[in-house]
Amino acid sequence: METQMKKIKNILFKVIVLSFLYTLIYTSLQSEELKIYSERQPLLIEPLLEEFEKDTGIKVEWIYSKKGLVQKIILEKNRPVADIFLSSDISRLIDITEADASIKMQPLSMVPENLQSDYWAGLTQRARIIYVNKELEVKNINYEDLASEDYKGKICVRSGFHPYNISLFASLMAHHSEEWLESYLISLKANLARKPQGNDRDQVKAIYAGVCDYSIGNHYYFFKMQDNDDQKMWLEKATIVFPNQDNRGTHVNISGIAILNENNRALAEKLVNFLSGLKAQSIYANDNNEFPVSPDVPYSDRVQSLAGNVKFDSLDLEELASNRRAVINILNKINFDG
Ligand SMILES: [Fe+2]
Numbered sequence: 364m365e366t367q368m369k370k371i372k373n374i375l376f377k378v379i380v381l382s383f384l385y386t387l388i389y390t391s392l393q394s395e396e397l398k399i400y401s402e403r404q405p406l407l408i409e410p411l412l413e414e415f416e417k418d419t420g421i422k423v424e425w426i427y428s429k430k431g432l433v434q435k436i437i438l439e440k441n442r443p444v445a446d447i448f449l450s451s452d453i454s455r456l457i458d459i460t461e462a463d464a465s466i467k468m469q470p471l472s473m474v475p476e477n478l479q480s481d482y483w484a485g486l487t488q489r490a491r492i493i494y495v496n497k498e499l500e501v502k503n504i505n506y507e508d509l510a511s512e513d514y515k516g517k518i519c520v521r522s523g524f525h526p527y528n529i530s531l532f533a534s535l536m537a538h539h540s541e542e543w544l545e546s547y548l549i550s551l552k553a554n555l556a557r558k559p560q561g562n563d564r565d566q567v568k569a570i571y572a573g574v575c576d577y578s579i580g581n582h583y584y585f586f587k588m589q590d591n592d593d594q595k596m597w598l599e600k601a602t603i604v605f606p607n608q609d610n611r612g613t614h615v616n617i618s619g620i621a622i623l624n625e626n627n628r629a630l631a632e633k634l635v636n637f638l639s640g641l642k643a644q645s646i647y648a649n650d651n652n653e654f655p656v657s658p659d660v661p662y663s664d665r666v667q668s669l670a671g672n673v674k675f676d677s678l679d680l681e682e683l684a685s686n687r688r689a690v691i692n693i694l695n696k697i698n699f700d701g
Contacts, residue, residue, distance in 0.1 A: 399425035440464035456483040465621035485617030487653035510550035519575035523699035533686035612674035
């Protein structure tokens with residue numbers, strides 16, 4: 364009887380030790396790997412993540428999709444599949460934060476305060492600028508000007524509901540008021556050469572085709588069009604102006620990062636620190652000609668030559684984000700795209 368008991372004890376002991384070892388190995392394996400959902404294109408993300416893997420030995424797996432990741436993250440929020448979300452716009456970061464799908468993170472010393480919150484951080488800045496018919500020789504322009512009578516039938520723009528435009532309009536609301544924005548958007552709509560359509564680059568094509576003289580678009584598309592054999596001719600007719608240089612500066616949006624999985628927080632924070640650090644920031648600056656968030660990292664040569672001294676609007680992105688719903692309501696109310 365006693366030997367029987369001894370045997371059972373022995374087996375139990377082995378089972379406990381084995382399961383302990385299994386858990387230890389499993390968690391250590393698990394914790395050395397990060398899963399990412401990325402809206403940022405593979406071409407841009409790959410070199411960054413390769414550097415991170417080399418520096419840290421942490422393996423990174425990632426899924427890229429231009430659409431649908433926010434919905435996926437919100438659906439999975441109680442059992443996150445991904446540890447990290449890389450977004451290409453502030454509004455997606457706010458969407459997941461409002462849905463309680465991102466977790467608190469450490470403040471980042473390299474990122475200016477207006478470009479981070481407790482739940483997300485900016486990694487690059489993208490300016491929303493104005494593309495202008497070269498022949499007009501426009502040097503200075505304010506976003507506000509686009510609502511004036513002088514611009515009747517001269518402006519092209521993509522859907523007002525695109526996150527890039529919503530952010531711009533939300534910044535205008537922050538600097539003026541909700542009532543002001545409504546009348547601004549009514550006038551802007553009345554000045555459009557055609558119904559909102561296409562993407563930012565299609566508007567520059569429209570300037571080339573003589574459909575309009577002005578369009579609103581992100582700055583890095585200028586370089587993307589320069590590098591594209593089918594598109595570079597559009598720039599024969601169009602140049603770029605960084606708006607509001609004589610006052611508050613040009614509106615900037617961010618691409619950014621949020622942490623989704625509490626269980627893998629330590630590794631996730633390592634990636635956040637890496638991507639906001641010097642090495643990654645200069646890869647960002649050079650690969651996509653965006654503005655680094657870190658003030659210590661120089662612009663790419665191409666950005667430097669075009670926008671070396673550009674002044675940016677320092678509006679807090681959280682304030683901007685809080686206006687988004689009101690902006691969407693106005694766009695619906697006045698049927699901006701219709
Ligand atoms: Fe873009």
